[in-house]
Amino acid sequence: MSGRLVIGVDVGGTFTDLFFLDEASGRSWIGKVPSTRGREAIGFLNGVRQGTDDLSQVATVVHGTTVGTNALLERKGGKAGVIATEGFRDVLEMRRRDRPQTWGLWGQFEPVVPRERRVEVAERVLADGTVHQAIDPEEVKVRARDLLALGAQAVAVTFINSYANGQNERIAAEALKSVWPNAYVNISSEILPEIREFERTSTTVLNAYLQPVVADYLDRLEADLNAQGFTGQLLIVQSNGGVMTIETAKARPVRTALSGPAAGVIAAAHIAETAGFPNVVTGDIGGTSFDVSLIASGQTALAAQTAIDFGLVVRTPMIEITTIGAGGGSIASVDRGGLLQVGPESAGAVPGPVCYGQGNDRPTLTDANVVLGRINAERPIGGGLARLDVEAAKAAIAKHIGDPLGLDPVAAAEAIVRVANSRMAGAIRLVSIERGHNPRDFALMPFGGGGALHAGALVKEVGLKAALIPPYPGVTSALGCVIADMRHDFVQTVNRTLEDIDLSAFNSEIARMVEDGERLLDRSNVAFTGRDIHVACDMLYLGQTHTVAVPIHWIKGRALDRTAIRQAFEQKYREIYGRLLDGIAIRVLNLHVALIGRRPKLDLAVLAPSGGSIDDAKQGERPIYVDGRWHDATVYARHRLPVGAILSGPAILEQQDTTIFVEPDLQARVDALGNIIIEPM
Amino acid sequence: MTDLDPVTLAVLKGRLEQIADEMDATLFRSAFNPIIAEARDASHGLYHAGTGDTLVQGKAGLPIFVGAMAFAVRAVIEKSKRQGDLADGDVYIFNDPYDGGTHLSDFKLVRPFFRNGQVFCWLASVGHWHDVGGNVPGNYNPIATECFQEGMLIPPVKLFAKGEIRTDVIDIVTANSRLPNSAYGDLNGQINALDLGVRRLSALLDEYGDDTIDAALTQLRLRAAQLMRANIAELKDGTYSAEDFLDNDGIKDEPLKLALDLKIEGGTMTFDFSRCSPACAGPLNIARSTTIAACYVALKHIFQDVPANAGVLDPISFIIPEGTLLAATAPKPVGGYTETILRMIDTVFVALAQACPDRVNGCAYGTINALSLAGHRKDGRRWVMFSFFGGGHGGHPNGDGLNHGNAPISTATIPPVEILEAAYPVMFTRWALRPDSGGPGRSRGGLGAIYEIELLEEQADVFLFGERGRFAPPGVLGGGAAALNRFTVQRNDGEEETPPMASKWVGIKLAKGERVRLETPGGGGYGPVSERPAAAVKRDIENGYVSKDAAQAVYGVKGAA
Known part of the structure; x- marks a missing residue:
């Protein structure tokens, strides 16, 4: 083992955030450098060097990356080829026969692999796993050469019913080994042995599409780190919030699709639980969107699949993030029916809000916050601009909102904020109340630059218990990298009724997955403080379509019986729908196993402030507009506030990476770990 | 208040x-x-x-x-x-x-x-x-x-x-x-x-x-x-007409006419369906309420900002004479209502193409193709596989139509082949895009699909309820029509059978190993073919969306050597 330094690195679109932890001394510090889009490894190393000059002292670097996400969104992956069952090369392009929007018929879809590079071979497996037509390895080689001639760098083999029997896919993979010039050979029964050919095909093809780009990036990064004397472990954050080794990441780049935001949610769960709030809703306000995620009893909610863009479906467990189009750059308008709307149209980062002075003249949420005095126009966050143009923002609001609604510009600005808040509140209700949770049990944890401005209002509107703003909300994702556990997920479709399941095969399948997972954990060379095994099944009543994710209590060495599985299902089903449907058979669709290697948790006390006083922290007063009138709000330097400080609203707390607004009828206190807790007085 | x-x-x-x-x-x-x-x-x-x-x-x-x-x-x-x-x-x-x-x-x-x-x-x-x-x-x-x-x-x-x-x-x-x-x-x-x-x-x-x-x-x-009045006020005043046809009513093999005269005047709209065929014997009738609902759907595809609120219909009036197939009363059969409203929506698009050419699109594939295969398993249990199928969307001002989309009246997704094969004794032998099915134009219509299903049990009964077997989805503003809907049964003796009533067929007996094959229409084109760039046609040939022959015949572009 090398040194004792652990570094979390979150490479975002604009900034690369870093969190450094010296495990020997317990000291921690943060770093922030501009991202180097397209050559992310450069910004990464700049950031690392900013925080330490001796890479030989670094034990672990944990990396949350958007390289994969951006390659998908901008269609900048590698050139992949697809080998499909005869008659099925268009599965990827035909999707599930959907369209991007319910209303309007102007949808377009460009598959990541054009039809030209999708070929077919004669082979067929039936739904019960029987090989109906054997595969000819020679035909696979011929087709593979065709793909190579067309420039393919990676290949995906996606055969119908391969979830039930992967034999033909494995024979194809074997044949490909002698022809394909690199290791980028993907077979769908390995990547996702789960029923539903489009979702499996899409996930496998996106993996192949990302491989050349992500593997190349990670190789370069590792080489650069090593050249600087780094001999420790490089780990990558997956969309499920766990980390994986660089080898796994190169083989399964599709698992990084939501790497960045996942790390943030992991950090939020840990910070909030340590602060005494095991139930949290995270809220990330960016330029164009508001992303929320729910953590109940310290557990992050996972979604089974997500679409990165229309038709780009990735089916691997991911931190469930619900997104609505309401961010700082969201444009406010009055529609022709006279109704005020905020978003989903956005001015983005460029040209950005009116107050940026970069050419946009339609008012945004950020413009409203500037006019209301909640954002300090003289000291914008991010450092890119010297000051914000308040008058231009006010004029735009007057013209587009105030005049049509008969409001003065400041009242119009508050109207924009209220409508935006109500949309964000709707997203919070969606993940909390609509899932059966009581909002009074939950705290809101904003991260990203804009969240803390709206946190208090959202606490009031949804009826949440409190808002919690950690010491460094801007580097939450980097902090999450440092504390994320290692996680490996496995799935296998079963598709049998409970009565028809071959229990011994079922139990040995679980044992096999557990073994595979433990082997991966063993091989990672990471020191774990413990290991967890989660077993779950997707189950449903015979005839239903939507499954219920049922956690199954599983103990090593003890076989599961039908009663245990049935009871687990009925408990979960009743929890969700209230009543059981007696007399109808129960089906087990998929089996899931997750292996978790717990990594040491960061002692968050290292982030707590020492010293400071309320008087020291006072920066003066600033007029802010709220509830229909101007108030004089005290402005504080957040990091000079001592533990235990209690402030009543209206107040503004400023720090390098965010601005916190405490509304008049709320109070803020600094807890023992340096978090700001905003709650009703 | x-x-x-x-x-x-x-x-x-x-x-x-x-x-x-x-x-x-x-x-x-x-x-x-x-x-x-x-x-x-x-x-x-x-x-x-x-x-x-x-x-x-x-x-x-x-x-x-x-x-x-x-x-x-x-x-x-x-x-x-x-x-x-x-x-x-x-x-x-x-x-x-x-x-x-x-x-x-x-x-x-x-x-x-x-x-x-x-x-x-x-x-x-x-x-x-x-x-x-x-x-x-x-x-x-x-x-x-x-x-x-x-x-x-x-x-x-x-x-x-x-x-x-x-x-x-x-x-x-x-x-x-x-x-x-x-x-x-x-x-x-x-x-x-x-x-x-x-x-x-x-x-x-x-x-x-x-x-x-x-x-x-x-x-x-x-x-x-x-809001709706403001939208209508942006359209050129005038009366715009469109006509389209349903293949037949399933009983009598005669086309049924859907005709719309759409009058736009001073922020109001009148949908006049007086020239439509009278009520038919088969299940292609729809109730008056359904007719009005279908007009709402067509309008919301064009004016997406209008809410789901009755106020939207305040500036709109309807002339739907009693006795037409758009004002059915009991006990006229209405089971095939989806086909009739899809055709109505097409007439709204074609009519509005004259009033707001930059807001419309070529017609979508225009039939849901309700296909049912049913039989009994060896143990006597009954099985019914019932699905709707997809097709192409029309070309539009921003580009080519979507390949294999869902019907404009629905947001339905199609069940996966693997779910169907796991549940029913069938094997799909093809699930593919259908070349040359999109209507030509400056923006080409999206492609329909080919679905081919083989029976694995001894016997099954097949029912199909489709449309657009004789009247193809039209393009707009000079764009061409898409391919027709086509259904065939492939017998074990090599014979191929087609439905007597274009795309409607009842009580077909299928034996083990025999196949049904459904080829669905694409979408209609948008704008004249002459305005399509040659590079776009060449790309279509490379991807097999358009055959070399069709490229030559329709676009006058030679395929790559």
Whole structure:
């Protein structure tokens, strides 16, 4: 083992955030450098060097990356080829026969692999796993050469019913080994042995599409780190919030699709639980969107699949993030029916809000916050601009909102904020109340630059218990990298009724997955403080379509019986729908196993402030507009506030990476770990 | 009336919509049959206490219901007035298509929402059940001549009386379905959705006060009307006409004419359907309520900012003469309503292409192709595989049409091949895009698909209810028509059979190893072929979207060597 330094690195679109932890001394510090889009490894190393000059002292670097996400969104992956069952090369392009929007018929879809590079071979497996037509390895080689001639760098083999029997896919993979010039050979029964050919095909093809780009990036990064004397472990954050080794990441780049935001949610769960709030809703306000995620009893909610863009479906467990189009750059308008709307149209980062002075003249949420005095126009966050143009923002609001609604510009600005808040509140209700949770049990944890401005209002509107703003909300994702556990997920479709399941095969399948997972954990060379095994099944009543994710209590060495599985299902089903449907058979669709290697948790006390006083922290007063009138709000330097400080609203707390607004009828206190807790007085 | 500030109004709009959306989500999650759970053939909303007009409707439900549900609620209001016994805790159930719109498969649950002893508004849930009896499993009977052959017909009756469930009603309804478990499961899902709506709406009323919500609902209607008027005012005044045809009514092999004369004048619109064919013997009739709902769907595809609120229809009037196939009355069969409304929507697009060329698109594939394969397994169990299939969308000002999309009246997704093969004794031998099926044009229509299914059991009965077998989806503004719908049966002896009535066929016997093959239309083109860049045609050839021969014949472009 090398040194004792652990570094979390979150490479975002604009900034690369870093969190450094010296495990020997317990000291921690943060770093922030501009991202180097397209050559992310450069910004990464700049950031690392900013925080330490001796890479030989670094034990672990944990990396949350958007390289994969951006390659998908901008269609900048590698050139992949697809080998499909005869008659099925268009599965990827035909999707599930959907369209991007319910209303309007102007949808377009460009598959990541054009039809030209999708070929077919004669082979067929039936739904019960029987090989109906054997595969000819020679035909696979011929087709593979065709793909190579067309420039393919990676290949995906996606055969119908391969979830039930992967034999033909494995024979194809074997044949490909002698022809394909690199290791980028993907077979769908390995990547996702789960029923539903489009979702499996899409996930496998996106993996192949990302491989050349992500593997190349990670190789370069590792080489650069090593050249600087780094001999420790490089780990990558997956969309499920766990980390994986660089080898796994190169083989399964599709698992990084939501790497960045996942790390943030992991950090939020840990910070909030340590602060005494095991139930949290995270809220990330960016330029164009508001992303929320729910953590109940310290557990992050996972979604089974997500679409990165229309038709780009990735089916691997991911931190469930619900997104609505309401961010700082969201444009406010009055529609022709006279109704005020905020978003989903956005001015983005460029040209950005009116107050940026970069050419946009339609008012945004950020413009409203500037006019209301909640954002300090003289000291914008991010450092890119010297000051914000308040008058231009006010004029735009007057013209587009105030005049049509008969409001003065400041009242119009508050109207924009209220409508935006109500949309964000709707997203919070969606993940909390609509899932059966009581909002009074939950705290809101904003991260990203804009969240803390709206946190208090959202606490009031949804009826949440409190808002919690950690010491460094801007580097939450980097902090999450440092504390994320290692996680490996496995799935296998079963598709049998409970009565028809071959229990011994079922139990040995679980044992096999557990073994595979433990082997991966063993091989990672990471020191774990413990290991967890989660077993779950997707189950449903015979005839239903939507499954219920049922956690199954599983103990090593003890076989599961039908009663245990049935009871687990009925408990979960009743929890969700209230009543059981007696007399109808129960089906087990998929089996899931997750292996978790717990990594040491960061002692968050290292982030707590020492010293400071309320008087020291006072920066003066600033007029802010709220509830229909101007108030004089005290402005504080957040990091000079001592533990235990209690402030009543209206107040503004400023720090390098965010601005916190405490509304008049709320109070803020600094807890023992340096978090700001905003709650009703 | 309480005076309402614009901010509260905007906030309440979102809160009310969230209630309807959550009702949708509840049913999608818990429904039994895939037509609701996956195809989202369902809808929920809030309706006016006195008129039944749509106040708010969920955004995820089937588009056609957005217009149709108001008629269903109105039918219940009238029934309850006649009976004079409406009470808190009542829930009505029915599927009468003449009063409530659409077809027998759509079961509606309608519930009064009481505040202080008065009906404040109505909540309703509609969902497409898997089977409601009748002559054909899945209820798309292409040769029905009376609704009695299409399934059970339940008029509005109380499913709950003062909160007490009437299990005898459930017994009647489930006894009339081939899939009683499915019907029972879906019914439970709909009850859950209504319960949830009541809880959420009560909480909102408690939070804001009844007067405020009432004022918001009134305002939202006024603003919906204002928004629609502003949209219409942007169109060139004039009368725009379009004609299209259905292949036949399944009984008599003669085309049925759908004709629209659309008059735009001073911020109002009149849809005149006087020149349409008279009511037909087969199931291609639709009720007047369905006709109006279909016009709403077409308009919302073009004016996407208008809300799901009855106010949208305030500046619009309809001329739908009695006796035409767009004003069906009992017992005219209406089971194939989807085909008729798809054709109507096409006429709206073609007519509006003259009034607002930069807002329209070529027509989509225009038929849902309801295909049912059914039989018995060796152990005697019955199986019914019933699905709708996809096709191409029309070319549009921004580019080529979407390949393999869903019908404009629906947001349904198609079940995966692997789910179908796991559930039924069939093997798909092809699931592919259909080359040369998109209508040519500056923007090419999207491609339809080829689906080929082989039977693995000894015998099955096949039913198909499709359209566009003789009249192809048209392009607009000089764009060409797409390929026709085509259905064939491939016999074990090598013979190929086609339906006697273009795309409608009943009672085909299929033997083990035989195949059915469905080739669906693409979308119509947008703009003249001469304006399509040669590079785009070459790309189409490389990807096999357009064959070399077609490229030469239609676009005059030679394929790459």
